[in-house]
Amino acid sequence: MLSVNEIWKSFGGLTALRNISFDVKQGDIKALIGPNGAGKTTLLNIVSGIHRPDKGEVKFLGERIVHLSPAKIAQKGVSRTFQHVELFGNMTVIENVMVGRYAKTKAGFFSSGLRLPSIVKEEREVQRKSEEILEYVNLVHRKDEIASNLPIGEQRILEIARALATDPQLVLLDEPAAGLNIKETRELGEIIRKIRGELKITIVLVEHDMDLVMKISDSITVLNFGEVIAEGTPLEVQKNPEVIVAYLGEEEELQTGYNADT
Amino acid sequence: MKKEDLSAFIVFIFLIILFPVFSGGAYTLTVGIFSGINALVAIGLCILMGYAGQVSLGQAGFYGIGAYVSSVLSLHLGLPIVVSLILAMVAAAVAAMILAVPALRLKGHYLAVATLGFGEIINVILNEWGPGGPSGFGDIPHFGLAGYTIDSTTGYFYLTWGLVAAVMFFSINLINSRTGRALRAVHDSEAACNAMGLNVVALKIKVFILSAAYAALAGSLYAHYVTFISPGSFSLFYSILVLTMVIVGGITNLWGAIIGAVVITVLPELLRRFEELDVLVYGLILTSSLMFFRKGLVPILIEKIKKLRGFAVAKR
Amino acid sequence: MLTVFLQFLFSGLTVGAVYALVGIGFNITYNATSIINLAQGEFVVIGGLMMWFFSESLKLPFFLSVVLTIITAGIVGLLMERLTIKPLKNPDLLLMIMITIAVSIVLRGILMFFFGKDPYVYPSFTEGEPLSIYGAIIQQQTLWVIGITGFCIILLFFFFKKTIIGKAMLACAVNPTAAKLVGINVSRMVMLSFVLSAIVGAIGGMAITPISLMEYDKGPMLAVKGFCAAIMGGLGSNRGAVLGGFIIGILESMTAGYVHSGLKDAVALIILLMILFYKPAGLFVSKAMLQLRKF
Numbered sequence: 001m002l003s004v005n006e007i008w009k010s011f012g013g014l015t016a017l018r019n020i021s022f023d024v025k026q027g028d029i030k031a032l033i034g035p036n037g038a039g040k041t042t043l044l045n046i047v048s049g050i051h052r053p054d055k056g057e058v059k060f061l062g063e064r065i066v067h068l069s070p071a072k073i074a075q076k077g078v079s080r081t082f083q084h085v086e087l088f089g090n091m092t093v094i095e096n097v098m099v100g101r102y103a104k105t106k107a108g109f110f111s112s113g114l115r116l117p118s119i120v121k122e123e124r125e126v127q128r129k130s131e132e133i134l135e136y137v138n139l140v141h142r143k144d145e146i147a148s149n150l151p152i153g154e155q156r157i158l159e160i161a162r163a164l165a166t167d168p169q170l171v172l173l174d175e176p177a178a179g180l181n182i183k184e185t186r187e188l189g190e191i192i193r194k195i196r197g198e199l200k201i202t203i204v205l206v207e208h209d210m211d212l213v214m215k216i217s218d219s220i221t222v223l224n225f226g227e228v229i230a231e232g233t234p235l236e237v238q239k240n241p242e243v244i245v246a247y248l249g250e251e252e253e254l255q256t257g258y259n260a261d262t
Numbered sequence: 263m264k265k266e267d268l269s270a271f272i273v274f275i276f277l278i279i280l281f282p283v284f285s286g287g288a289y290t291l292t293v294g295i296f297s298g299i300n301a302l303v304a305i306g307l308c309i310l311m312g313y314a315g316q317v318s319l320g321q322a323g324f325y326g327i328g329a330y331v332s333s334v335l336s337l338h339l340g341l342p343i344v345v346s347l348i349l350a351m352v353a354a355a356v357a358a359m360i361l362a363v364p365a366l367r368l369k370g371h372y373l374a375v376a377t378l379g380f381g382e383i384i385n386v387i388l389n390e391w392g393p394g395g396p397s398g399f400g401d402i403p404h405f406g407l408a409g410y411t412i413d414s415t416t417g418y419f420y421l422t423w424g425l426v427a428a429v430m431f432f433s434i435n436l437i438n439s440r441t442g443r444a445l446r447a448v449h450d451s452e453a454a455c456n457a458m459g460l461n462v463v464a465l466k467i468k469v470f471i472l473s474a475a476y477a478a479l480a481g482s483l484y485a486h487y488v489t490f491i492s493p494g495s496f497s498l499f500y501s502i503l504v505l506t507m508v509i510v511g512g513i514t515n516l517w518g519a520i521i522g523a524v525v526i527t528v529l530p531e532l533l534r535r536f537e538e539l540d541v542l543v544y545g546l547i548l549t550s551s552l553m554f555f556r557k558g559l560v561p562i563l564i565e566k567i568k569k570l571r572g573f574a575v576a577k578r
Numbered sequence: 579m580l581t582v583f584l585q586f587l588f589s590g591l592t593v594g595a596v597y598a599l600v601g602i603g604f605n606i607t608y609n610a611t612s613i614i615n616l617a618q619g620e621f622v623v624i625g626g627l628m629m630w631f632f633s634e635s636l637k638l639p640f641f642l643s644v645v646l647t648i649i650t651a652g653i654v655g656l657l658m659e660r661l662t663i664k665p666l667k668n669p670d671l672l673l674m675i676m677i678t679i680a681v682s683i684v685l686r687g688i689l690m691f692f693f694g695k696d697p698y699v700y701p702s703f704t705e706g707e708p709l710s711i712y713g714a715i716i717q718q719q720t721l722w723v724i725g726i727t728g729f730c731i732i733l734l735f736f737f738f739k740k741t742i743i744g745k746a747m748l749a750c751a752v753n754p755t756a757a758k759l760v761g762i763n764v765s766r767m768v769m770l771s772f773v774l775s776a777i778v779g780a781i782g783g784m785a786i787t788p789i790s791l792m793e794y795d796k797g798p799m800l801a802v803k804g805f806c807a808a809i810m811g812g813l814g815s816n817r818g819a820v821l822g823g824f825i826i827g828i829l830e831s832m833t834a835g836y837v838h839s840g841l842k843d844a845v846a847l848i849i850l851l852m853i854l855f856y857k858p859a860g861l862f863v864s865k866a867m868l869q870l871r872k873f
Contacts, residue, residue: 049456070456071458071461071462072459074456074457074460080457082453088451089450089451091446095443095446099447099460103458107439112435112436162454163457
């Protein structure tokens with residue numbers, strides 16, 4: 001459903017991605033892993049349209065999307081979360097989700113101002129749908145709280161809920177478990193699996209927490225210094241000698257280093 | 263409307279109806295009319311700054327377009343005033359669109375200076391080509407509606423504040439709608455808005471146009487009330503005055519725009535004796551509210567009330 | 579024909595020099611703090627009016643008046659930074675813009691209170707016959723304006739390139755945290771940038787007043803034109819600001835001379851809007867530099 005073909009990207013003189021290609025199958029959970037600075041977030045930013053690659057193609061459901069704006073790509077059914085949580089911090093939890101419904105609703109400038117009956121109906125529908133989504137991710141009890149007051153674990157889940165509100169076919173998750181404790185990470189894993197299983201939404205995930213990645217993903221692509229060094233199922237990747245040298249061999253060290261940062 | 267907004271709105275309507283009854287005199291009513299006219303401009307700027315996060319130093323330009331277009335059309339072409347007023351709003355909206363499409367790609371400082379430049383250009387144009395040049399022109403017809411001329415002060419008070427109420431109704435609904443939510447969201451995270459498939463620039467342009475239309479409405483009301491206008495009333499100083507109103511009242515609350523407009527309009531009347539100090543007084547008010555009451559009067563008041571209420575509940 | 583053209587050219591260069599100084603003033607604060615100080619125009623007015631006050635009203639000697647005017651402007655810049663910019667905690671861009679506007683109004687209010695609404699003028703720095711080139715008259719003061727501008731530019735160039743303090747100020751803009759780590763007192767550098775930009779503006783005001791008079795509300799227009807000069811050459815570049823200032827000054831005086839005097843302000847404003855819309859990075863700035871910008 002998503003195919004990334006021969007992507008190159010450099011910033012200034014630094015090449016962040018060289019010749020990256022991979023495919024994501026419909027209904028899969030795909031993980032992108034690799035040491036810090038391997039280019040994972042850059043890749044997500046290219047897929048979601050924030051960065052433009054120097055060379056290469058991104059196709060979503062067979063359609064070229066690499067030249068589209070982030071908003072257009074989102075409208076096509078690709079939603080995402082962010083490594084540094086990007087919630088609408090001054091708004092309530094449910095309002096955050098309601099913004100997610102924006103592209104799926106029609107109310108115009110004038111009819112909104114005049115509050116025509118059709119608007120009232122649509123607004124009620126958005127409210128209902130948003131509560132439903134919050135219920136789905138177990139956040140409904142928090143719906144009237146200000147988003148930035150939530151603990152980080154719930155903020156990350158709220159970001160996912162907001163992404164779901166756009167009725168996406170593909171969700172990109174950028175380090176959803178960063179800063180989460182073990183219990184929160186487990187709940188997060190359950191939610192991700194539930195989204196894929198029940199809502200049939202395809203997921204691409206960038207993550208450092210190897211337990212989570214190995215447990216939930218169907219397929220893993222390993223990046224190192226901007227290049228793909230391995231690809232396959234969790235089991236295959238774990239056994240790949242190159243990966244062990246480049247990444248898993250240093251896992252302990254990387255993990256602690258990472259946690260100290262956050 | 264939300265419950266608090268609805269009750270505030272009802273109180274607001276009552277105040278409008280009762281004010282002329284208890285105001286005791288044409289002078290108070292006149293100040294009231296100017297407060298209402300300024301409130302219209304301030305509401306527009308409040309949506310633009312508080313909700314779309316954009317600053318405009320050119321509202322006087324749209325206010326001037328409103329006044330001049332409406333006056334010229336009614337005086338020289340003999341159009342009915344309601345028609346002139348609507349055309350004036352359309353003219354300002356078109357000007358805003360021409361300015362906004364390139365300008366709203368700009369950020370912060372650049373947009374501030376671009377709007378300032380726009381306002382000054384309008385002022386130069388009015389000075390050079392406006393009827394009467396720098397000294398302006400008079401004999402602008404009084405406001406009339408369906409053959410009935412509104413020339414009494416009380417009548418004009420109700421007209422002005424009736425329009426403020428209508429604009430307020432429209433604006434409150436707008437910011438509580440999908441559009442308003444999206445605008446508040448842009449304030450917090452533009453990146454996330456994009457990921458929600460929201461066309462941020464288009465929304466900002468629409469709000470900018472709306473604020474220009476409000477300013478033009480106010481300009482037209484002003485012209486048909488004072489019946490004499492000159493470019494001096496539409497200078498940079500007016501833009502800054504409106505900015506002060508919005509900041510003093512609180513940019514995150516539309517009621518703040520109205521309160522701010524009333525306070526800043528009434529203030530010079532109270533300070534009549536210190537006429538040569540008015541620029542300094544406005545400057546000091548603006549500076550101190552930015553530094554010490556950044557949230558503005560209305561949001562601070564709401565917080566205080568909530569706290570008091572919370573305290574009362576806790577005591578019980 | 580040539581005479582008239584030259585006459586317009588010289589008057590363009592004269593006002594252009596002042597726009598260049600205002601533009602440089604913008605650059606100094608922008609380079610050290612990433613703030614656009616919209617009160618920049620008021621510094622010019624302070625220069626002109628205070629010089630009048632010291633030299634005409636108090637009848638102090640010329641050099642003393644110049645020194646006192648510079649000191650006054652420096653103090654105003656210092657107070658502005660210490661009283662309004664420094665106390666702000668985590669200000670956002672919108673607030674930063676508005677606070678400098680607010681300060682500009684306070685300054686204008688103070689100037690109006692003390693000087694009223696009348697324009698002020700004092701004699702040229704030197705008396706003597708004007709020069710004549712192909713029949714075009716050049717006032718001696720014109721030479722002063724251009725000379726002083728050139729002197730300021732050279733001085734600032736050496737300050738930023740050769741002195742430790744100048745380099746430290748630039749470092750603060752590029753990365754305040756790193757600057758702090760290597761022992762630069764960032765807060766003092768920010769303060770210094772306001773003082774310096776106020777002095778540069780005031781020098782422009784002192785020099786131009788004998789030619790074009792000075793009144794309390796000239797600030798905003800000077801600021802807009804100076805800003806226009808600054809962004810023309812790319813915000814932050816002093817060489818660009820000088821070039822931009824002269825271009826605007828010349829276009830303005832040509833319009834006033836050949837088209838219509840009332841339109842001279844419109845010219846600068848239209849150039850401003852065009853640059854903002856189509857080349858906001860400036861006419862002579864590379865893309866790579868652009869990516870390093872904060873705003």
